[in-house]
Amino acid sequence: MFSSLLSSSRLPISLRKNHYVNFLLNRRVTKFKVLITLTILNFILFTSFSVHWIPIPNFWDDSWKNVTRFVNPLIGTDKGPGSREYGHVFPGACHPYGVVKLGFDTDNKLEFNAGYTPSGNITGISHLHVSGTGGEPKYGVISQFPVIDSPESPLDLNSFSSERSFEHFEVGYSKFGLKRYNIVVELTASRRTGLHRYTFPPTENDAKIILDIPHNLIVQNYGFTHQYHGGSIESISVNEIKGAGRYSGGWNRGGPYIVYFCSQFNTNATGFKKWDGGGYYQGFHHFDDVKEDFSRSVGGGILTFNTTENPVIISRVGISFISTDQACKSAESEIPDWDFENTKQEAINAWQTELEKIFVEGETDEFKTIFYSSLYRTMIIPSNRTTNPLFTLFQQERAIDITRSLIDIYKNEGFMPDGRSGLSNGITQGGSNADMVVAEAYLKKLGTGIIDWDLAYEALIKDAEIDPQGRGLYEGRLSLSNYKKYGYIPFRGSLISTYAYSPCSRTIEYSANDYSIGLVAKEMGKYDDYIKYKNRARSWENLWYPNLTFDGAKGFIVPRYEDGNYYTSMDVLREAGGEYVFYEGSSWEYSLDIPFDVKRLIELSGGPEFFEERLDKTFSDKSYINGYYNIGNEPDFFHICLYHFIGKQYKSVEVIRDILKTKFGSGQNGVPGNDDSGAMGSWFAFNAIGLYPLAGTDIYLINSPHFDKVTISLSQKLKFKIIAYNLKTENHTNPYVQSVKINGKYWRKTWFRHSDIANGAVMELNMGPNPSEVWGIVRENENQVDVEDRIMPPSMSDYDD
Numbered sequence: 001m002f003s004s005l006l007s008s009s010r011l012p013i014s015l016r017k018n019h020y021v022n023f024l025l026n027r028r029v030t031k032f033k034v035l036i037t038l039t040i041l042n043f044i045l046f047t048s049f050s051v052h053w054i055p056i057p058n059f060w061d062d063s064w065k066n067v068t069r070f071v072n073p074l075i076g077t078d079k080g081p082g083s084r085e086y087g088h089v090f091p092g093a094c095h096p097y098g099v100v101k102l103g104f105d106t107d108n109k110l111e112f113n114a115g116y117t118p119s120g121n122i123t124g125i126s127h128l129h130v131s132g133t134g135g136e137p138k139y140g141v142i143s144q145f146p147v148i149d150s151p152e153s154p155l156d157l158n159s160f161s162s163e164r165s166f167e168h169f170e171v172g173y174s175k176f177g178l179k180r181y182n183i184v185v186e187l188t189a190s191r192r193t194g195l196h197r198y199t200f201p202p203t204e205n206d207a208k209i210i211l212d213i214p215h216n217l218i219v220q221n222y223g224f225t226h227q228y229h230g231g232s233i234e235s236i237s238v239n240e241i242k243g244a245g246r247y248s249g250g251w252n253r254g255g256p257y258i259v260y261f262c263s264q265f266n267t268n269a270t271g272f273k274k275w276d277g278g279g280y281y282q283g284f285h286h287f288d289d290v291k292e293d294f295s296r297s298v299g300g301g302i303l304t305f306n307t308t309e310n311p312v313i314i315s316r317v318g319i320s321f322i323s324t325d326q327a328c329k330s331a332e333s334e335i336p337d338w339d340f341e342n343t344k345q346e347a348i349n350a351w352q353t354e355l356e357k358i359f360v361e362g363e364t365d366e367f368k369t370i371f372y373s374s375l376y377r378t379m380i381i382p383s384n385r386t387t388n389p390l391f392t393l394f395q396q397e398r399a400i401d402i403t404r405s406l407i408d409i410y411k412n413e414g415f416m417p418d419g420r421s422g423l424s425n426g427i428t429q430g431g432s433n434a435d436m437v438v439a440e441a442y443l444k445k446l447g448t449g450i451i452d453w454d455l456a457y458e459a460l461i462k463d464a465e466i467d468p469q470g471r472g473l474y475e476g477r478l479s480l481s482n483y484k485k486y487g488y489i490p491f492r493g494s495l496i497s498t499y500a501y502s503p504c505s506r507t508i509e510y511s512a513n514d515y516s517i518g519l520v521a522k523e524m525g526k527y528d529d530y531i532k533y534k535n536r537a538r539s540w541e542n543l544w545y546p547n548l549t550f551d552g553a554k555g556f557i558v559p560r561y562e563d564g565n566y567y568t569s570m571d572v573l574r575e576a577g578g579e580y581v582f583y584e585g586s587s588w589e590y591s592l593d594i595p596f597d598v599k600r601l602i603e604l605s606g607g608p609e610f611f612e613e614r615l616d617k618t619f620s621d622k623s624y625i626n627g628y629y630n631i632g633n634e635p636d637f638f639h640i641c642l643y644h645f646i647g648k649q650y651k652s653v654e655v656i657r658d659i660l661k662t663k664f665g666s667g668q669n670g671v672p673g674n675d676d677s678g679a680m681g682s683w684f685a686f687n688a689i690g691l692y693p694l695a696g697t698d699i700y701l702i703n704s705p706h707f708d709k710v711t712i713s714l715s716q717k718l719k720f721k722i723i724a725y726n727l728k729t730e731n732h733t734n735p736y737v738q739s740v741k742i743n744g745k746y747w748r749k750t751w752f753r754h755s756d757i758a759n760g761a762v763m764e765l766n767m768g769p770n771p772s773e774v775w776g777i778v779r780e781n782e783n784q785v786d787v788e789d790r791i792m793p794p795s796m797s798d799y800d801d
Contacts, residue, residue: 067355068171068348070365070372076132076671076680078118081663082623083632087671087680089377090114090131091169093189095347096354096379097398100319101129102187102194103174105140107161109219113137113251118668121161122178124215125185127194127319128259130251130421131380132675136225138250138421140217142261143210144317146198148181149304150206157275157299160210171376172347188344190334192327196315197340200307205270207307209315211263211300213245226250230294233301234324238268241301242324246294252419252426253474258294262318262328266338267310269303314338321423354379357394358689362708362727367688369666371706374685378678383419386637387682388437389693389700392444392754393720394712400447406434407452410459415468415475425475427500429583431509432463432477436696439516443523443698444754457524460517464533473500483510488542491559491567491581502576502583504543504557505590505635511540515596515796516696530801537796540594544604548572550588553614555604557591573627585635586627592618595638595694598645599795608646615642619655624663625672631663632673637683641692641701645792647778649750650736650771653704656687657735660706689722690765694793698754701793704735705765718760727767734767739775750776751793 076087088111092103106112106120115129124143149155165177175186186197200207213231229246236242241263248256276297305313316338318331335343355372363371378387379395382402391399409425410416416434419426438456441447463476465484472478478501479489489503489510518533545558545566550573559567559581570579572587582590592614594601602611617628618639624631629639640659643651663672664684671680686692689712690705710722726734740747741764742756757763778791787798 065356065359066352067359067368067372068352070368071171071351071355071376072369072373072666072670073169073171073174073376074668075370075373075666076377076668076675077114077116078668080632080669080672081665082625083673084625085134085632085673086111086113086117087669087673087675088113088132088134089671089675090129090380091116092129092174093172093187093194093347094380095172095189095191095350097382098189098191100127100189100192100194101131101380102127102189102196103129104164104176104185105143105215105217109137112140112217115140115217121163122176123161124212125187125196126215127261127317130677131377132677132679133251134674134676135251136223136249136253137217137219138226138252138254139247140215140226141245141247141259142317142319143212143215144196144263144315145210145212146178146181146183146185146200146313147208147210148183148201148203148206149208150203155208157210171351173344186340188340188347190330190343190346192319192330193334194317194319195335195340195343196317198313198315200305200311200313202308202311204306204308205304207305207313209265209303209305209313210275211241211243211261211302213243213298213300216245216247217250224249224251224253228296229256230296231298231300232294233274233298236272236274236301238270238272238303239265241272241303242328243298243300244294244324247422250422252421252424254422254424254426257422257424258321260320260322260324260327262320262324262331264316264318264328264331265303266314267305270306271304272301274301275299314340351376354395357713358685359711359713360689360707360709362724363706366666367706370664370670371685371688373666373670374664374681374688377675377681378685381421381677383677384634384679384682385433385436385695386634386686386693387678389440389695390682390686392440392446393714396446396715399441400450403438403441403447403456404451406438407456407459410462411455413475414462415471416459416463417475427473428475428478429500430502430505431513432475433509433513435460435463435513436516439520439696440698442520445758453524457520457526460520461529464514464517464536477510477513478506479503480510483507483539484536486542486562487539488560490562491579500583502581504559504581504587505583505585505593507543508540508557508590508593511537511594512596512696514539519697534796537596538600541600541604544591546604551617553588553617554606554610555591556587558587575627583635585630585633588618588628589630589633589636589639592639592642593635595641596696597796598642598793600797602645603797612643612646612648612651615639615651622658622662624659630673631659632680634676634679637679638692638694640687641703644701644750645795647776647782647792649702649776652701653735653737656703657706660684660687690724691722699751699793700754701751702737702740702749702763702765704737704767714758714760718758720757720760721762722765723762724765724767732769734769736768736771737775738766738768738772740765748775749789749791749793 073091076089079086094101104122105115105124106117108117108120111117126140126143128139130138162178162180165179167176173188182201184199188195214228219225226249231245233243244260246258316331316335318327320327406416417425418428467480468476488507514533515537518530521529543557546555548556605611640655688706689710690703692701705724712720787794
């Protein structure tokens with residue numbers, strides 16, 4: 001449980017401090033033998049010394065398996081160490097993958113992307129939120145807010161916000177005080193329903209609850225801000241309000257969408273009425289483009305309650321994108337008995353079920369808090385190329401569902417989405433990256449007999465071949481025709497370039513997309529397509545300018561005009577290249593962002609020695625947030641593994657461990673930048689268990705686990721266990737891998753394929769205090785070894801076909 005100050009739970013003292021118990025448990029002795037042994041030890045020690053009694057633990061108490069106690073929902077809600085960015089994490093009540101994300105919103109418009117901010121007055125309690133996003137805020141809609149409307153302090157519908165007197169957050173639950181009204185609010189949620197519990201001061205008819213439809217996370221005069229386009233009240237009575245709101249915009253620049261609600265109360269009101277929002281509402285102008293049955297003047301409903309005898313009022317609010325009837329059905333079926341404590345416990349149980357699918361042993365409680373909080377954030381709104389590979393391990397059913405959804409959206413709307421929210425495909429920051437998600441599911445053989453792979457391949461080919469024209473910022477590939485014509489996206493010149501145009505980073509992303517499509521084609525036996533997309537995946541090389549030297553590194557990705565000339569008057573450390581040619585990154589960063597063909601990248605960089613120097617320079621600034629490397633930037637996520645490709649896996653380990661130690665934490669500032677829909681969380685989780693994926697393929701790289709043992713539930717029956725021997729000796733950590741076995745077989749490689757562990761596996765790592773002189777070391781004849789058996793991970797250029 002977490003308030004603003006962290007207060008993590010710990011194991012019972014008997015299990016935490018008793019060396020006899022720990023020894024016996026680690027030896028995996030049966031419960032019966034342990035009990036007998038402890039009883040004997042108790043008798044011996046008691047009769048010998050009279051005072052050293054050893055308490056026998058309750059082995060039938062499964063509380064030690066409860067991993068939700070390690071989740072701090074507030075991690076990532078503040079600005080991270082050394083970062084310019086807030087984490088923008090949503091800390092409120094929700095289920096894994098739930099529609100409803102119930103929490104309060106503040107008036108801190110600069111940082112309220114997820115509604116919550118560490119400071120600011122509370123303006124609403126709304127039911128839909130994003131988590132970890134940057135750019136323009138999204139959602140914060142369908143707010144329900146309790147107030148006191150007294151003769152001494154009459155309600156002003158243009159200004160009814162309140163300071164918070166306290167706040168408290170834990171998994172599936174939040175509690176806070178509205179200081180202005182002396183009201184305590186408690187929130188929990190089911191999948192599609194928010195459950196509110198308000199404790200009012202005793203009053204006859206001053207207690208009111210406002211159903212606030214216009215409320216949303218709008219920032220006037222800021223880009224494609226979120227907007228309210230009107231609402232409707234379908235019905236209102238003493239214990240129910242039904243209606244809908246229509247909104248648009250936000251960070252994905254989405255078109256209008258409708259959210260239906262059904263708010264029901266366990267106590268009858270003494271009065272009710274609709275309220276008119278007028279042309280303005282809390283200083284915000286209502287927008288035009290009003291749909292039939294939706295009026296921009298609609299404010300919502302107000303119910304009045306007598307709280308003299310019972311100050312506690314409970315409300316369940318169903319949410320739907322389909323209809324008010326569906327919203328009511330969800331509320332009544334998911335929370336039929338109004339039981340707040342039971343609903344809260346069901347939320348906790350739902351999170352426990354998902355989180356325990358990666359069960360870790362060892363490390364400190366604080367590190368487990370960072371780990372499980374990271375894992376938790378991946379399941380709030382998953383949308384990332386690092387999150388999806390993680391799901392293919394511990395959330396395989398969900399990975400299949402996500403893939404099917406992408407294909408279904410293609411079937412109904414013409415393209416697979418990128419950053420979809422509010423029923424609209426979001427602005428594409430790079431490539432057609434749904435391709436990577438679909439390809440990875442196919443290559444890992446997930447969804448066999450469930451996913452229509454012929455339709456999936458059709459969707460991939462459309463991304464690669466059909467220019468979406470005017471819709472290129474939202475779906476498909478922007479400037480695809482030029483990419484196919486020139487082998488790169490030409491630079492238009494600084495005066496006409498736009499931020500999201502980003503010709504250099506898009507060329508890199510499209511190349512990666514094409515490689516993944518090629519891998520699918522190869523597996524499907526479509527050899528001509530495989531060769532075609534493999535060749536097109538080399539397009540990034542057309543932007544490589546070998547004569548540009550900076551800080552000891554030679555060769556960089558730079559813009560190129562239609563006539564073939566390069567634009568070289570740029571600062572390689574400046575974000576976006578200074579000319580919006582890269583999306584949120586520098587040329588130095590993006591010139592290393594070729595994870596699918598690192599071998600060729602090394603060649604162009606001058607060979608392994610020069611490449612190593614380049615990497616050393618990349619990570620020399622230990623802030624890890626600069627023009628060379630930015631841990632908060634997704635194009636840089638894989639950079640930490642590039643040492644693998646020159647046979648120096650141990651240097652990857654050193655960088656990874658330093659970043660985990662210095663840039664992540666267990667407090668509100670524990671994420672170094674926007675969490676990006678769980679991206680940062682999945683990055684931490686992968687590296688904490690000692691693995692990292694090559695997205696869009698079936699390959700994982702072996703790093704260095706932080707835990708003695710990790711048990712990943714691939715399914716109900718299949719487990720993938722990672723066991724690190726000798727990881728810690730006394731107070732010393734041994735971070736370097738000395739040897740590896742997978743299913744008892746010695747493993748010389750620093751990587752493996754999903755098929756190596758798909759049917760369940762045990763990976764055993766022997767750890768040591770210094771880099772191994774045997775494991776992971778590349779010998780002179782390594783190039784004569786088959787690609788699949790080489791120590792270094794394979795690159796596209798390793799294959800001659």
